[in-house]
Amino acid sequence: MSKVTQISSASQLDGIKSGNTIVVIDFFATWCGPCKAIAPVFATVAEKLSETGKMAFVKVDTDKNSDIARAHNISAMPTFVVFKNNQETHRIVGADMPKLKAVVEELLAASGGNIIASSSSSSTWTGAEIPRGYKVVNSEIDVKGLDCMNWKDDFGSIRKLVDTAGPVNTLAGRSGKDKGKGKESGAEPDWMESDTDEQLMLFIPFSAVVKVFQVQITSLPPAPGEDDEDDEETPRRPRTIKLFTNNAHILGFEEAESKDAVQTVELKEEDWRDGTAVINTRFVKFQAVSTLTVFIVDAEGGGECVRVDRVRIIGETGEKRDAGKLEKVGEEQ
Incomplete structure (x- = not known):
């Protein structure tokens, strides 16, 4: 029924x-x-x-x-x-x-309930605590406009990064043996890794103007094994992150390096709790955000590959866009 x-x-x-x-x-x-x-x-x-x-x-x-x-x-x-x-x-x-x-x-x-069940999602992943008075505003992300530069496009997904369900392989792939790529566990990786170097550029457009109070980044790379502790190919967590707001499109790496960021953060070991680091924004500068650009400048420990599993935006929802006249939305399939 x-x-x-x-x-x-x-x-x-x-x-x-x-x-x-x-x-x-x-x-x-x-x-x-x-x-x-x-x-x-x-x-x-x-x-x-x-x-x-x-x-x-x-x-x-x-x-x-x-x-x-x-x-x-x-x-x-x-x-x-x-x-x-x-x-x-x-x-x-x-x-x-x-x-x-x-x-x-x-x-x-x-409301204290469980998230949508999925055979591939971790039922124990919750990310960082959400501050009282705010909420996850990932539902306001225009996923069709998401963009990323320098990611390995043969695995991972831009849309998966902003999925509010838990990462697939939260525990699988954390040994140094499989480099965190989920290959040996047989599961498809649902995180993103940088490609030619450690930098990633993520462009997040919103369907409504939002106030951004926090950016929560989850990174679950494998713990280095004894034989690969210095392996440059092993993915690492992000270290330096620059945030930009209200750009019309994704920034190029040279442009982002020369442009003044709205906020720059250097994450330390103690900032990571259960795989998630919280960036508290300078809230007054993030009051009317239509797009957010997250530039991961480098990886911890000087690694040459960075991994990101989830990005959650915490804040408030502002004015919606005008839906316009009555019409079908999207293409017929």
């Missing part, structure tokens, strides 16, 4: 909102190609996470329920609207399932 409830009236929807802590609404149309493409994924997430009284997943056909669509100011499809305690908390326009998952995970984490 499907865990997704088809809504037929405003009163039915109101009852579900009142009877559940978190409600995720999929506003769709039968003629919308992206809506059809994402429907099976939405159903799978609902199957895993639906729990009576706590979390409900519903679908609203905007053609059959135009009154409900108008009441929720739906202007494009698909649109996912998330309610917590009967108050709207998030709105995702377009068939962007990674972003929707990130939103759900944030809400579950904030």
Whole structure:
């Protein structure tokens, strides 16, 4: 039996909102190609996470329920609207399932629940503590605009870096024997490593203006073994990091080295706790951020390869972009 409830009236929807802590609404149309493409994924997430009284997943056909669509100011499809305690908390326009998952995970984490289950994710990874009054704003990242320079593109994923689910191989690949590449464990690595040298340039655009309070970076390289302690190919954790804001595109390495950073941080051994280092921003300079560039200048111990497993942005969400007129979002598949 499907865990997704088809809504037929405003009163039915109101009852579900009142009877559940978190409600995720999929506003769709039968003629919308992206809506059809994402429907099976939405159903799978609902199957895993639906729990009576706590979390409900519903679908609203905007053609059959135009009154409900108008009441929720739906202007494009698909649109996912998330309610917590009967108050709207998030709105995702377009068939962007990674972003929707990130939103759900944030809400579950904030309420003490478990993140979305995954056979490849660590169930024990939580990253660093989130300061009171702030939240993970990775759900506001425009994943289609993510960019990175000097990463080994034959493994790892830019999108995985900002995934709020735990790293795959949190423990696997930490011995010096396999260099942390997950080869011998048989698992596909989901982190990123630098390629020709130790530098990485990560460009993070947001779909809304955000205030950045912290940048949390998780790096889980293998512990050096006795026979490879000085192996330059063994990935290391980042050491010096420069942060830039509101650039229209990714910076080149020479440009970033000569340009004044909004903030520069040198991480030390004691900054890493359970594999995660916290960069507290000079908050007054990170009040209206539309893009964030993270430049990893070098690796600890003078290593020639740097590894990054996850990047979490902690802060507040500001003004959303105007969704525009009613339309399909994304390409038909």
